[in-house]
Amino acid sequence: MKRHGSTGLQLTSSALVCALLIGVGAPATASARHHFRPGSAGVGDPWYPMEGNGGYDVEHYALDLTYDPASGRLDGVARITAVATQDLSRFDLDLQQLTVARVSVGGRAAAFRRDGQELVVTPRRGLPASSRFGVEVAYGGVPQPLGGDTPYGFVRTDDGMVTLSVQDGASTWFPCNDHPSDKARFTFTVRVPRGLDVVANGRRVGRSSHGSWTTHVWSERAPMATYLATVDVGRWQVRSGATPGGIPEYVAVDPALTRPDLMSHFWRTTAAVTDRWARSFGPYPFDSTGAIVVWASHDGVQIPFSAETQTRPVYSAADSDTIVAHELAHQWFGDSVGFARWNEVWLSEGFAMFATWYWDELNGRASAHDRARQIYQDHPEGDPFWSVPLTGPAQPTDEAGERIYFGGAMVLQMLREELGDATFFAVLRAWTQTYRHRTATTADFTATASRVSGRNLGGFFRTWLYSPARPALP
Template sequence: MRKRLIVSAAAGALALLLSVPASAAQAGPGAAGIGDPYYPNAGNGGYDVSHYDIRLKYQPATDLLEGTTTILATATQDLTRFNLDFVLQVKEVLVNGRAAKFASTGEQELEITPARTIAKGSPITVVVRYADKPGSVERGGYSAWLRTPDGGVAANEPEGSAWWYPSNDHPTDKATFDVSVQVPDGTQVISNGTAAQRSSAGWTRYSYRQTKPQATYLATLAIGKFEIRNDTTPGGTPVITAYSKDLGDNLGAAQASVERTGELVDWLAGYFGEYPFGTVGGYVPNVPTGYALETQGQIFYSPAQFARGANTSVVVHELAHQWYGDSVSVQRWSDIWLNEGFARYSQWLWSEHENEGTAQELADYVYNLYPADHAFWTVKPGDPGADHQFSGAVYDRGAVAVQALRNAVGDEKFFRILKGWPTERKYGNATIQQFQAYAERISGKPLGELFNTWLFTAGKPAVGSAGAAPAAASLAPSLAPSAGASAAPEPKSWKKIQETNAVHEHKG
């Protein structure tokens, strides 16, 4: 799930808060960033979005994207000006029905000056009309629009929306979505939520509706020639899967993996509680990238995920994110362990289910795989830094931390925590500290030392410390991966898990 990394701003920006208390709100421009310490320029201040209505027309042959996005929001302060995150060429902006001044500033800021000051608490309707070729638009040498032989794809983290619709691009400002796209007949469109389509002469319009709160980076768009399949899970949730008609040798393996979505989402519901969205599925476009991304209810998989054959483990990982990451999203990007540590741990639970290695055996294997002086242990999963946010250590050491929690509180309390957390925090945002407090409340145990040791301290934890895997205490000294086999035997599931893990190090 590694995806695009944004370069951090100056060190002084690290002190910015994620939100401004209402009592401190002042008349004037909204902030150009929401204040996330990792990405201070991501998102914007001064308003809260409730809904995006995105209407597009796309011509695959030329990459021309024409659009009108209507944004419904509420002012959180008196606003003389506000920003949206957007990089395409804008033709017109209306605010509450009146023409507004606008300018492109910084790397991806659309600065909007409405004709009238907007009072705190007032509704805002913003209409942005635009046209551009997103595949040719770069910021810092990077484009989030993945051009394909028959269209294009938008699926990236932590940014990506700015290449196809204007937004307040930070997970703390979730909204509902309507996405409607007109394409030439014979071309298909994939997006989030329930789907409908209608045709006119030479063109077909596809419409999707996401009625549950969704972070901006979890909105996805794929345009091209797809085979689209419709089914339901055993529990009755609609399943939409799609495959590019030009996947070649990867098609069979992709279908053998993604077509198990219905089975796997119901299996995960046994651990995490009721599936939180109205539809579920996945799509595999013809793109050269290597990662997968938990785009809400409609998961993006690159063909490379299936280059070595079917991989249900990656499907489990991305589906687990629907609870841990999509329904309950990070409050700030440093809380990424709440997404990736638990999604990786879901793969360990699947390994147990398939009798290919228990979670304890996988934790022991990871612990012994890296010697104490290995760079793996320098990454702190609870605060890895923007440059290491998608490091393999966040996933693997992060999953060992989850196993350490399981050992510390016992299976009965652990599985109550695993299911109760996404139920209690459904459709919201959360921090690691809030998760720790919840785990302490359910378990009745102080867990500060365990969380500090496994998540916030650089270096290899001492064997058996702070709830570490007790089985590790009897293991021989660990060996570097290059020095030979780990002291703990390699679980059968490890190679498939590593196929997922390898792409997380991709730098985009």
């Protein structure tokens, strides 16, 4: 994600309850064979220790949502299928602000309590390690955005809403294991007043109207981190079809944005960038591409942002082709190949920034070679920029953000010059294929580069990736 004008990271009616997915609990006689204990209330991420939860992995979120723009009220039932990674006596879900009406595990009512952002769930019986279980949470309220003057999470718009789930924004609108290390498939069933439309990740798989409400169903079949999930409600202008390369494309534009060529701009640019990156970085990893272009404001002022929501980035006050190139590069780097810890987010943002430079180079603007050297010259010996490690800065500060975005892109350009284009892009294609729909680490990337190039690149990476000092230019 890029917030324009800053180099810093942005890291920082009731619903009916249906029958639950299959749940597995330990039989009473099995308790002696298991050592049930609580899952942790956070994954211990170096930047955000309380994000996510331990003891289980989510396989699927089925979110059944009803939204009334007039009141701002959201009512939902979240049906979560997960697998226990330990013998679980209880577990946490991340959910902020909203009121929980009931929780069940395995089809049976479960005890629950709130502890800040944590929803602590205690099933009637322990959940054995490796067992698959279902959780159902009925909840509701009026979600509030996070972030103050630069809001994210659940953000109301003039005719609906947009969700920017970056960092901990997902937990403002659904209960989840809110950490990028836990990817899952998603189904969104969203009820809104008739006349409004819904756009989400993946592809539309259903739509029906009953009385004054219309239900829209979207499905994202590829695993997705919670921070990449989006559901957006409004009166969209829509175009659907396919890119010249045959990738399904869906673009939705908020009619409140009156620039007459906005739809054609995003349609053409999205198609061109997606097809180009498929040639450069490997096959497109999802079953659709596109854009959601929205008017989102705070105190009457449009919020400038773009976000790499999976399959379909969301843009507000962002219409340049380089921004589209950046967010669509994330479909390969950050979305399909995810990162396991927030402090390795250079694997997402550094790669997307390199792609932005490369896009400009392909279109006759400044070369990636020149851009990398400009960053190098802008930060002389002794500049704190060089002391911020790419592989785990202590805090997500603006200074760390500059190093992650631009320093990460510089490392990749130097690797490109070290290996030559043919080998360098072979490394990137191997990276996106090997870790497709998975999470990976910096060590995984350096190993991939050495394997594909057939070279020992330890010295290169010690110099450009791990060194706390300004390297000498080759």
